[in-house]
Amino acid sequence: MSVDNDVVIVGAPRSGTNMLRDVLTALPGYATWPCDEINLTWRHGNRAFPSDELRAEQATPEVVGYLRREFEKARHRYAAQSIVEKTCANSLRVEFVHEVKPDARYVFITRDGLDATASAMARWNAPLDVRYTAAKTKFVPPSDLPYYGARFVANQLKKRRATAAPGQTVGWWGPKTEGWQELARTRPLDEVCLLQWQRCVEVSQRGLAAMSSSQVFHVSYEDFVREPEAGLRDLLDFLGQPEKFDAKAVASVSASSIGKGRAKLGAESSARLGALASETLRSLGYAG
Incomplete structure (x- = not known):
């Protein structure tokens, strides 16, 4: 199999995808879109599908052609050898x-x-970030703008009329899993977030397992932030570009967030959530 130079970072929300993207794009030859994510670009041609769990057969020739052209446009626009994508x-x-x-490499x-x-x-219940939202609209396919614009207005009106109870949420944030509406309606917010994380991890594992092992590299967030220089060397070895190593790219990487989430959740919530996703957590080497 021939291998192109692009890098697709796969990870659940708040798992370090931004960190890896920023580390790589601090190195020469790597670039990305000047916004956090381009989910609506990926959904072009499937915008009405109820979740983000698009199937392989939904990658029609028209959709594939459009998305590949977007990668090529970015490559030329930013004079990059490799586009780093982390939606x-x-x-x-x-x-x-x-x-x-x-x-690509995954x-x-x-x-x-x-x-x-x-x-x-x-x-989840953070106030609207107008600047962030405006930056993302630049990467909405023009033909899809009226559709998403109408949805955005309707969702904002809905949020204004509704009030989230303690521990609950109004609307949805992040990747939309199958059955996301029912999940948001029937589960407390901490369980919604955990089950979203679990679904993203498990679906990723299945999809990546079908690829050649030479095309996929697994990074532990905790290992990387504890030893970022070693982690970057390993990553660049996988990408076939060890000569691009620069310690400055990982100078701001910190391990200070390890364990903070568990501490913030507290013993009761941690135990409840750990039991809910115990099998997935253990499969990755984490305690339930």
Whole structure:
């Protein structure tokens, strides 16, 4: 199999995907889109599908062609050898993404689900970030703008009319799993975040297992932030570019967040959530 130079970072929300993207794009030859994620770009041609769990067969020739052109545009716009893509919702559609980028390298980053859960909870009912939202609209396919614009207005009106009870949420944040509406309606927020993390991890594992082992690299968030220089060397070895190592790229990486989420959740919530996702946590080397 020929291998292109692009890198697809796969990971659940709040698992370190931003960190890895920032580390790589601090090195020469790597670039990404100037916004956090491009989920609506990935959904072009499937915008009405109820979740982000797109199937391989939904990567039609038209969709594949459009998405590949977007990668090429970015490559030329930023004079890059490698485009780094880290949209978290891609963790729910690895086979779909692989249809689009069959020769890219895939980096799967995992983090303790309880730390990720506590971090995600802070994002769910956060106020609207106008600047962040505006930056993302630049990467909405023009033909899809009226559709998403109408949905955005309707959702904002809905949020204004509704009030989240303690421990609950209004609306949805992050990757939309199958059955996301029922999940948000019937579970407390901490369980919603944990089950979202679990679904993203498990779907990613299945999709990545179908690829060649030479195409997939697993990064432990905790290992990377504890020894970032060693982690970056290993990553660049996998990407076939060890000569690009620069310690400055990981100078701001810190291990200070390890365990903070569990501590913030407290003993009771940690035990309840740990039992809920015990099998997945243990499979990744974390305590339930």
